[in-house]
Amino acid sequence: MNLDTLYSELTLKTNAKLVLVVLDGLGDIATQAQGDMTPLEAARTPNLDALVAQGCAQGRMLPVAPGITPGSGPGHLGLFGYDPLEYQVGRGVIEALGLGVELKPGDVAARANFCTLDSKGIVTDRRAGRIETAVCEELCGLLSKKIRKIGDAEVTIKAGKGHRFVVLFRGKGLEGPLTDADPHREGLVIPAAEAVNPKSAKAKKAAKLVSDFYKAALPVLAGRKPANGFLMRGIAHQPDIPLFEERYQLKAACLAVYPMYKGLAQLVGMTRLDGPQTIGEQLEQYVAEQDRYGFFFIHYKYTDMYGEDGNFEAKKRAIEEFDVALPVLLRKKPDVLAITGDHSTPCALKGHSWHPQPVLLHSAFSGSDKLLRFTETGANQGSLGLFEAKYLIRLMQANARMFDKFGA
Amino acid sequence: MNLDTLYSELTLKTNAKLVLVVLDGLGDIATQAQGDMTPLEAARTPNLDALVAQGCAQGRMLPVAPGITPGSGPGHLGLFGYDPLEYQVGRGVIEALGLGVELKPGDVAARANFCTLDSKGIVTDRRAGRIETAVCEELCGLLSKKIRKIGDAEVTIKAGKGHRFVVLFRGKGLEGPLTDADPHREGLVIPAAEAVNPKSAKAKKAAKLVSDFYKAALPVLAGRKPANGFLMRGIAHQPDIPLFEERYQLKAACLAVYPMYKGLAQLVGMTRLDGPQTIGEQLEQYVAEQDRYGFFFIHYKYTDMYGEDGNFEAKKRAIEEFDVALPVLLRKKPDVLAITGDHSTPCALKGHSWHPQPVLLHSAFSGSDKLLRFTETGANQGSLGLFEAKYLIRLMQANARMFDKFGA
Numbered sequence: 163m164n165l166d167t168l169y170s171e172l173t174l175k176t177n178a179k180l181v182l183v184v185l186d187g188l189g190d191i192a193t194q195a196q197g198d199m200t201p202l203e204a205a206r207t208p209n210l211d212a213l214v215a216q217g218c219a220q221g222r223m224l225p226v227a228p229g230i231t232p233g234s235g236p237g238h239l240g241l242f243g244y245d246p247l248e249y250q251v252g253r254g255v256i257e258a259l260g261l262g263v264e265l266k267p268g269d270v271a272a273r274a275n276f277c278t279l280d281s282k283g284i285v286t287d288r289r290a291g292r293i294e295t296a297v298c299e300e301l302c303g304l305l306s307k308k309i310r311k312i313g314d315a316e317v318t319i320k321a322g323k324g325h326r327f328v329v330l331f332r333g334k335g336l337e338g339p340l341t342d343a344d345p346h347r348e349g350l351v352i353p354a355a356e357a358v359n360p361k362s363a364k365a366k367k368a369a370k371l372v373s374d375f376y377k378a379a380l381p382v383l384a385g386r387k388p389a390n391g392f393l394m395r396g397i398a399h400q401p402d403i404p405l406f407e408e409r410y411q412l413k414a415a416c417l418a419v420y421p422m423y424k425g426l427a428q429l430v431g432m433t434r435l436d437g438p439q440t441i442g443e444q445l446e447q448y449v450a451e452q453d454r455y456g457f458f459f460i461h462y463k464y465t466d467m468y469g470e471d472g473n474f475e476a477k478k479r480a481i482e483e484f485d486v487a488l489p490v491l492l493r494k495k496p497d498v499l500a501i502t503g504d505h506s507t508p509c510a511l512k513g514h515s516w517h518p519q520p521v522l523l524h525s526a527f528s529g530s531d532k533l534l535r536f537t538e539t540g541a542n543q544g545s546l547g548l549f550e551a552k553y554l555i556r557l558m559q560a561n562a563r564m565f566d567k568f569g570a
Numbered sequence: 571m572n573l574d575t576l577y578s579e580l581t582l583k584t585n586a587k588l589v590l591v592v593l594d595g596l597g598d599i600a601t602q603a604q605g606d607m608t609p610l611e612a613a614r615t616p617n618l619d620a621l622v623a624q625g626c627a628q629g630r631m632l633p634v635a636p637g638i639t640p641g642s643g644p645g646h647l648g649l650f651g652y653d654p655l656e657y658q659v660g661r662g663v664i665e666a667l668g669l670g671v672e673l674k675p676g677d678v679a680a681r682a683n684f685c686t687l688d689s690k691g692i693v694t695d696r697r698a699g700r701i702e703t704a705v706c707e708e709l710c711g712l713l714s715k716k717i718r719k720i721g722d723a724e725v726t727i728k729a730g731k732g733h734r735f736v737v738l739f740r741g742k743g744l745e746g747p748l749t750d751a752d753p754h755r756e757g758l759v760i761p762a763a764e765a766v767n768p769k770s771a772k773a774k775k776a777a778k779l780v781s782d783f784y785k786a787a788l789p790v791l792a793g794r795k796p797a798n799g800f801l802m803r804g805i806a807h808q809p810d811i812p813l814f815e816e817r818y819q820l821k822a823a824c825l826a827v828y829p830m831y832k833g834l835a836q837l838v839g840m841t842r843l844d845g846p847q848t849i850g851e852q853l854e855q856y857v858a859e860q861d862r863y864g865f866f867f868i869h870y871k872y873t874d875m876y877g878e879d880g881n882f883e884a885k886k887r888a889i890e891e892f893d894v895a896l897p898v899l900l901r902k903k904p905d906v907l908a909i910t911g912d913h914s915t916p917c918a919l920k921g922h923s924w925h926p927q928p929v930l931l932h933s934a935f936s937g938s939d940k941l942l943r944f945t946e947t948g949a950n951q952g953s954l955g956l957f958e959a960k961y962l963i964r965l966m967q968a969n970a971r972m973f974d975k976f977g978a
Contacts, residue, residue: 163655165635172638217602527919529599530606532947545630545926545946547956553636560637560924567922568634569641569654570664570804 166409168568169556173411178497178562180412181448181458182555184241185484186234186423187466187507189222189519189538196474201465201509202520203537204474205481209488210501210536214522217530221546222518222538223554225505231516237504238426240551242459243410244403251429252338252398258328259425261320267402270331270338270368276301276389277325283351283391288344289325290389301389302327308382312374329394331371337364338398343372345393352376355397372397405431406457410555411564415451417444418461427459441483445490452494460491466514469507477509498525498561500554501536518548525561574817576976577964581819586905586970588820589856589866590963592649593892594642594831595874595915597630597927597946598885609873609885609917610928611945617896618909618944622930625938629954630926630946631962633913639924645912646834648959650867651818652811659837660746660806666736667833669728675810678739678746678776684709684797685733691759691799696752697733698797709797710735716790720782737802739779745772746806751780760784763805780805813839814865818963819972823859825852826869835867849891853898860902868899874922877915885917906933906969908962909944926956933969 190200197204214220225232226246235256236246254271265271276298278287302321309317315333322328340355355372357365372394383390406414415435416427424434435451438444441462448458462484468476491499502521505514520541533540546557559565598608605612622628633640634654643664644654662679673679684706686695710729717725723741730736748763763780765773780802791798814822823843824835832842843859846852849870856866870892876884899907910929913922928949941948954965967973 163658165655168635168638168655217600217606527599527916527923529601529608529916529925529946531950532600532606543951545950547630547926547950549636549956556635556637557924560639565637565639565924567639567641569644569659570661 169565170409172565172568173559174564174566175411176562176564178456178564179452179494180456180498180558180562181460181491181496181500182241182558183460183462183491183499183501184238185462185465185481185501185503187469187505187514188481188503189506189508189517190469190477191506191508191510191517192538193510196509200538201474201478202481203539205478205485207481207485207535209485209492211534213488213492213524214533214536216524217528218536219523219528219546220531220533220536220541220544221521222541222548223502223521223551224518224548225551229516231514232505233514234422234504235426237514238423241502241504241554242406242430243552243555244430245552249401249403251401253396254328254338254398255400256422256425257322257396258320258330259429260422261322261328262421262425263318263320263328263330264428265330265400266332267400268336270336270371270397270399272329272372272394272397274327274329274392274394275325276327277391277393278388279391285345285348285350285352285391285393287388288348288393293325293389295321295323297389298322298325298327301383301386305379305382309375309378312371312378315371317375325389329375331368333371335364336368336371336399337362338368340365340369340372340397342397343376343394352391352393355394368397368399400429403430407431410457410559412456414457414459415455416459416461417447418459419444420461420463423461423463432459442487442490445487448491449494452496465503466507469509470512472509472512474509498523498558500558502554521546521554523557523561527561527563577973578817580973580976581967582972582974583819584970584972586864586972587860587902588864588906588966588970589868589899589904589908590649590966591868591870591899591907591909592646593870593873593889593909593911595877595913595922596911597914597916597925598877599914599916599918599925600946601918604882604917608946609882610889611947612882613886613889613893615889615893615943617893617900619942621896621900621932622941622944624932625936626944627931627936627954628939628941628944628949628952629929630949630956631910631929631959632926632956633959637924639922640913641922642830642912643834645922646831649910649912649962650814650838651960651963652838653960657809657811659809661804662736662746662806663808664830664833665730665804666728666738667837668830669730669736670829670833671726671728671736671738672836673738673808674740675808676744678744678779678805678807680737680780680802680805682735682737682800682802683733684735685799685801686796687799693753693756693758693760693799693801695796696756696801701733701797703729703731705797706730706733706735709791709794713787713790717783717786720779720786723779725783733797737783739776741779743772744776744779744807745770746776748773748777748780748805750801750803750805751784752801752803760799760801763802776805776807808837811838815839818865818967820864822865822867823863824867824869825855826867827852828869828871831869831871840867850895850898853895856899857902873911874915877917878920880917880920882917906931906966908966910962929954929962931965931969935969935971
């Protein structure tokens with residue numbers, strides 16, 4: 163029997179409140195240069211410490227598989243309980259979500275950027291001299307006005323930062339992934355995007371669409387300097403993902419500040435609660451909305467951002483800021499609270515990594531691992547052990563008493 | 571290559587003695603109400619402590635999968651090394667085993683109970699006023715006498731406690747599971763049991779059998795008040811499970827007191843050693859029979875029973891009683907000794923749970939984890955880590971030097 167089917171069959175509806183707090187990129191590594199401490203270990207976290215003293219289970223989670231460093235897409239899909247190897251979300255889709263473009267299953271999205279072409283169509287600058295955002299917005303506006311449809315597919319073009327933008331095709335019978343319409347270096351012409359799987363008629367249709375889009379769009383940009391061309395990458399369709407509410411019997415809300423995380427939550431059918439701009443405001447909104455949802459995904463960006471900068475002190479302070487806000491959340495006593503990251507972002511690596519992220523689980527039935535604090539080293543000794551992130555919500559459901567017994 | 575095939579190919583026959591002691595429902599959680607201790611942590615266990623000091627490996631085991639709370643069936647099948655998702659044993663089969671009814675592969679069993687029907691066949695009391703066991707035995711005796719066969723299938727009826735009994739059909743080409751012949755509430759007629767998989771001809775045959783059984787049995791009960799009807803649930807066949815001895819090259823014996831555990835052991839082909847009524851007597855019988863078997867499954871019920879009662883002190887004392895008896899077992903120095911539970915039964919939950927159970931493994935080659943005691947918190951730090959219970963016997967075999975090297 164399939165494990166997901168079993169979980170589904172055992173699921174009982176309850177009024178329990180489950181809260182998943184994602185401190186993005188929380189996990190870190192201790193190095194001698196950093197005093198043999200991680201930011202989480204170095205941070206002053208009196209409120210987390212008090213929560214641990216009340217009784218928490220800890221452990222470490224593999225975002226995907228040993229040694230795999232995930233992007234935000236697979237990182238969050240795993241956290242949401244969807245096997246990141248089974249549900250792959252293309253880069254174009256993630257980028258579109260990040261710009262707040264709403265997607266439907268089957269939509270094909272590409273990340274794009276303006277470039278400079280010479281008279282023979284050879285790419286001479288892959289970033290069009292890094293044009294300013296205002297110029298990008300103007301050009302995207304122009305393209306949007308001139309090109310609303312290609313064949314029977316609707317086209318949406320949305321500007322990003324600098325020379326970046328996304329293109330979305332909404333039509334029938336489309337599918338990714340396609341190869342990049344990008345030579346990946348200067349001095350070559352733009353190659354045609356082609357179906358990665360040449361047997362897929364849907365992907366071939368999508369490739370034709372991209373080719374026709376080029377035919378329509380390049381003349382619009384003709385004479386525009388330096389941005390007289392564009393490259394398209396990560397061309398993929400939005401996968402059809404089982405809805406969170408059906409999968410878990412939990413009505414879910416997303417409290418995130420950055421569009422990409424709102425988009426990832428929407429991808430699985432969570433409701434976006436817009437407005438809050440700080441973790442304090444996010445937690446206040448959780449308090450206000452607690453009665454209306456069974457599950458809350460609360461996303462905090464800054465641990466990742468400062469990890470990417472390699473800024474140990476700032477990452478430590480970001481954790482401390484979360485700790486200061488935490489009592490707001492605890493006021494409402496959720497039945498099950500999990501605090502973790504979507505992956506590690508060690509300062510020493512200045513980027514995402516494969517190191518399992520620490521996770522803390524608190525409920526009336528989590529038991530106590532008798533640890534003094536929530537840290538990477540402590541989590542290594544926790545009762546949750548080392549497990550794949552995709553099981554976290556299942557453990558949260560168990561702690562919410564949402565599963566019937568399996569067998570007699 | 572399939573892992574089971576690999577294990578099988580590497581298996582060497584030896585004269586090693588392997589002992590698996592199951593302290594049912596052993597695992598627990600530490601809560602503040604219980605002084606931040608588990609019963610295992612609170613218990614005085616000088617003999618276990620001495621064993622740990624001699625060198626043991628510890629770890630924690632997932633009975634089935636993260637968050638899944640198993641019944642005794644899946645819990646023990648997992649411990650015996652059979653994937654509980656692959657080998658599912660229906661409720662009727664477990665109930666029949668629990669009453670000491672011997673089953674063969676393909677037998678279809680149902681848990682049943684007497685109920686009260688009105689003149690229109692509507693269920694007015696699903697438990698027939700909770701008739702006494704003696705009345706149930708009398709009615710089952712009557713039914714057994716009148717109905718020995720339905721078509722070509724033999725029928726066995728065995729009384730349980732109060733209004734409960736089991737019905738066993740032994741015939742050719744039968745299969746479960748069937749839907750319940752039980753409206754699950756009063757005020758409705760008894761629905762017909764139907765094949766869960768309507769494409770299974772065997773299940774349809776079983777459904778017809780159940781229907782014919784009702785036609786034969788209801789007239790026998792007519793006029794009997796309050797038990798003039800009966801409901802049937804969990805109708806399933808005994809799965810065909812590979813035999814323990816073939817799987818592990820170990821002749822296995824079961825030392826259990828309660829029928830269900832004897833039944834589960836018989837399901838995989840272990841020999842029942844009847845007689846002992848206390849853990850001391852069970853261990854004495856192990857000593858007496860050690861030469862005749864390679865593997866012993868010794869089952870101790872009371873840790874689970876008191877966990878279900880939420881009785882921390884009694885669960886602690888049950889562990890202490892086991893500890894007092896332990897030296898009897900150690901006198902015979904088994905080559906490999908594992909002590910664990912089939913699942914956790916935390917006092918705070920008053921029932922089975924999903925929390926990984928602690929496991930202790932002792933052999934000349936187990937190594938020492940340098941822990942002072944056998945506890946949940948200690949086991950979190952053990953060298954066995956967190957693993958699925960179905961691998962435990964493989965680890966025991968490895969410790970018994972029963973596996974050849976894989977590859978050069």
